[in-house]
Amino acid sequence: MAKMIDVAKLAGVSVATVSRVLMGKGKVREQTRQKVLEAIKQLNYKPNRLARNLRRLESQTVVVVIPDISNPFFTEIVLGIQEIANQHGYHVLLGNTNNDVKREIQFIEMVKEKVADGVILVTVRNPKERFLKLAQEFPIVFACEYIKGAELPMVTIDNVRSAQCVVNYLVNLGHRKIGYIGGPQQVIVSRDRLQGFIQGVIQNDIPFEPAYITEGDFGIQSGIEMATKLLQLPSPPTAIFAANDEMAIGAIKAIKNHGLSVPKDIAIVGFDNITMSTVVEPALTTISQPRRQIGQKAMELLLQLIHNPMLKREHIVLPYELVIRQSCGNPSVWSDS
Amino acid sequence: MAKMIDVAKLAGVSVATVSRVLMGKGKVREQTRQKVLEAIKQLNYKPNRLARNLRRLESQTVVVVIPDISNPFFTEIVLGIQEIANQHGYHVLLGNTNNDVKREIQFIEMVKEKVADGVILVTVRNPKERFLKLAQEFPIVFACEYIKGAELPMVTIDNVRSAQCVVNYLVNLGHRKIGYIGGPQQVIVSRDRLQGFIQGVIQNDIPFEPAYITEGDFGIQSGIEMATKLLQLPSPPTAIFAANDEMAIGAIKAIKNHGLSVPKDIAIVGFDNITMSTVVEPALTTISQPRRQIGQKAMELLLQLIHNPMLKREHIVLPYELVIRQSCGNPSVWSDS
DNA sequence: TGAATATATGTAATCGATTACATTTAAGGA
DNA sequence: TCCTTAAATGTAATCGATTACATATATTCA
Structure with missing residues (x-):
């Protein structure tokens, strides 16, 4: 592989000049620059990044x-x-x-x-x-x-606000019994969204129901499991908000498996707006992050x-x-x- | 940031010895090795990869x-x-x-x-x-x-064989009118799969119908468009094979939009087995690549x-x-x- | 034209490691 | 104990670029 010194020799200049041409700084006569560029092209030369980066x-x-x-x-x-x-x-x-x-x-x-x-x-x-x-x-x-x-x-x-916004939206549609499928609590966005959910519930004067709050792991399967759990409650929710789309999709599957319909029997909201949320049926209402x-x-x-x-x-x-x-x-x- | 020479000084040895310890080759007395490792830990030293890689x-x-x-x-x-x-x-x-x-x-x-x-x-x-x-x-x-x-x-x-296999499967289910949604012809797998499809059709003694062959771009939207085209044929196919799952999913959407049902009216097969193919309804039959x-x-x-x-x-x-x-x-x- | 200044180019140090080779130290054998 | 050989360690060259500094060449203006 050609090195800078080969280029320099071919162009009849020093390595310093070649480097100056390459870096585009320092004064180089146009004529010399052309000679160097010609030599570079002829040798098909590319500078070794390791060397450059080490030096810099x-x-x-x-x-x-x-x-x-x-x-x-x-x-x-x-x-x-x-x-x-x-x-x-x-x-x-x-x-x-x-x-x-x-x-x-x-x-x-x-x-x-x-x-x-x-x-x-x-x-x-x-x-x-x-x-x-x-x-x-x-x-x-x-x-x-x-x-x-x-x-x-x-x-x-703002994960808190966005979750709260979802609750407001659901309440606005008439829902008062809202279930929640959260993400793992060690990740901060899960904690934020849960907090937003709870704030939303409280601010809308909905009685707080701990059994409505479940925790998944962001996977489809856990969405299925948690939704199933919610459905088996004596008074199941009429809407479920999942902290990401995968779990929401799992929830839709679970609800259908129970012979119920989305959104007629239960409304679903997800979070993230991944491509899949447009493919699932019904298409998912969700929070979109830019x-x-x-x-x-x-x-x-x-x-x-x-x-x-x-x-x-x-x-x-x-x-x-x-x-x-x-x-x-x-x-x-x-x-x- | 600590350099190798700092480690060498602290350990009271030369850089060569430090390097030998790091590289794990060349003879180093156990006692010296420990001194060096100790110094490395104390200085929280990590070798500079740029330098190492340049040299090597x-x-x-x-x-x-x-x-x-x-x-x-x-x-x-x-x-x-x-x-x-x-x-x-x-x-x-x-x-x-x-x-x-x-x-x-x-x-x-x-x-x-x-x-x-x-x-x-x-x-x-x-x-x-x-x-x-x-x-x-x-x-x-x-x-x-x-x-x-x-x-x-x-x-x-083997893209040819796998496409052929899909045709065999569909024929085995009783289909004789099989539509195809291919990928862009400049990519080789598209050409292979098309070839496999045609071979499958011929080998099963099905009359070759050029209108059944369409070309999409591997996106969901193009699947919708091509399936729509196939459905508008005077004698539409009873099964559609798409060269990837996205287009197959698009095809399912298109068929449903036409008030038809999958698989009752039209069977669909995809290719690639992406996660989404388990989420779509009905879940997609598809070729899985390892x-x-x-x-x-x-x-x-x-x-x-x-x-x-x-x-x-x-x-x-x-x-x-x-x-x-x-x-x-x-x-x-x-x-x- | 010649001195002063600006422009162009070259020489050599440098980045931080690895490693061939040189040197010192230890071990083994008679 | 002394010599030979093996093991351990050190010295310095090297990888291929960039760039500070030195030097050569060109330009400007009195």
């Missing part, structure tokens, strides 16, 4: 840590990240933790190894203190999941942070949207006050 | 080029790749082409830049000659898609190729499976002879 002490790479690569919810975020990254000549390494808490840290350590210049975390399962320390040391941005009450760069929606935009914003923040570690850490809250389809009946425009 | 002229990274990261079909393959990669201390860079032909080549060039040691291509849209030349130069493995009649490392299923295994095998091949560029190029063909669900009625076990 950067890797032009970022790591995106997600819990599950095969989950379409996360890939859309990655897409947004990649868009901005590529615009700035950065590469994106995908870190798939498979929900393994230890691997979260391993991926962050890649910054220490100079494999990456920064990290975007789309999963936050380790204890808060750990992240606070790590975020001090490395450029880290949190996307979707985050750390409560910390001055760190984070990009999320996933691509979250990814973009997170990457922009990370780039700023990499180039200016002293940057003020800010929590960016992007708008959510209630996408109304058929799973609650009465398709209609609606706006939360 | 490798990057311990591979690029996986896929056409669309948000397509769950591909992520499962990536999962298999990552599994093997991580076992061998390799990192995986995801190259998302967004179906842009030019970017395919750009990602391969990353090997020239030493950003990666090899490439796994899960999309092959450029002309054959181009790849033949590139595959000579760099370690490249093809997964799912491939190059016809070339001695290159490839991991796929995606994870394809990824694993491809990565294994690539590792071999990286460490031994003279390796014989072989085409590995993995078994497919017809997954029978409800979209053709008569749920039953069935085996192609």
Whole structure:
């Protein structure tokens, strides 16, 4: 493989000049520049990034840590990240933790190894203190999941408000008996959505019924199980709100299995607006997060942070949207006050 | 950030010794090794990969080029790749082409830049000659898609046979009027599956009806459109085989929109067995590719190729499976002879 | 035209590891 | 004990770029 010195020789100049042409800075006579470019083309030369990056002490790479690569919810975020990254000549390494808490840290350590210049975390399962320390040391941005009450760069929606909005919507449709299928409580968005749900219930003067609150693991199967549990209650709910679309889809399946109909007998609302929610029948009413935009914003923040570690850490809250389809009946425009 | 020389000083040895401890080769007295390990721990030292890789002229990274990261079909393959990669201390860079032909080549060039040691291509849209030349130069493995009649490392299923198998299955259920929704003809698997479909039709002595053959773009919407076209034929088919699950799902939607029922009026078969095919109603009968295994095998091949560029190029063909669900009625076990 | 200044190019140090080779220290054998 | 050989450790070159600094060449203006 051709090296810079080969190019220099062929063009009859020094490596410094070749480098200047490549970097596009420093003065080079147009005529010389052409000679160099010609030599580069002739040798089909590409600079060795390892060498460049070692010298410049950067890797032009970022790591995106997600819990599950095969989950379409996360890939859309990655897409947004990649868009901005590529615009700035950065590469994106995908870190798939498979929900393994230890691997979260391993991926962050890649910054220490100079494999990456920064990290975007789309999963936050380790204890808060750990992240606070790590975020001090490395450029880290949190996307979707985050750390409560910390001055760190984070990009999320308002999970509390959005869950509350769903309750308002259901109450508005006349529901008073609303079941809830939450996510695992160790992840913050689950806690937020549960909190939003409870606030919504209370603010609408609905008697609080603990049996209506169940906890799944974000998988379809757990949606089926929890919905079944709710259906077997002496006074089952007339509407079920699931903390993500997969569980909502599971709930729909369970309800149909019980010979009931959605939305006639029971209304369903999901969360995330994944593609599948348009395919299921009835199409799912759900909260939509601006996933691509979250990814973009997170990457922009990370780039700023990499180039200016002293940057003020800010929590960016992007708008959510209630996408109304058929799973609650009465398709209609609606706006939360 | 601590460097190797800091560790060496603290441990009272030379950098060579530290490196030997780290690399685990060369003789080091147990006592010295402990001193070094102690110093490493104390300084929280991690070797700089850029430096290591530059010296060793490798990057311990591979690029996986896929056409669309948000397509769950591909992520499962990536999962298999990552599994093997991580076992061998390799990192995986995801190259998302967004179906842009030019970017395919750009990602391969990353090997020239030493950003990666090899490439796994899960999309092959450029002309054959181009790849033949590139595959000579760099370690490249093809997964799912491939190059016809070339001695290159490839991991796929038999797309012709599997499509033929679907036709046999449908004929076995009594269908004689079978419609086909193919993928874009520039991708090889589309051509293979179409060929398999036609072979199946001919071998079953079914009169060949060109109007039954349509072409979509692998998206749900195109499935809707093509199925609609088939339904408007004077003598519409009683079964439709789509070259992927998304289009099959689109077809189901279209059929329902026409007030017809699946599978009572029309049977549907898809291809790929994505998660969504279990969610749609009726659940989709489809060909399942061992995606994870394809990824694993491809990565294994690539590792071999990286460490031994003279390796014989072989085409590995993995078994497919017809997954029978409800979209053709008569749920039953069935085996192609 | 010649000195002063600006522009263009070259030389060599540097990034942080690995490793061939040199050197020191320890072990084994007579 | 001394010599030979093996084991342990150190020194310095190396990977391929970037860039500070030095030097050569061109330009400007009195």
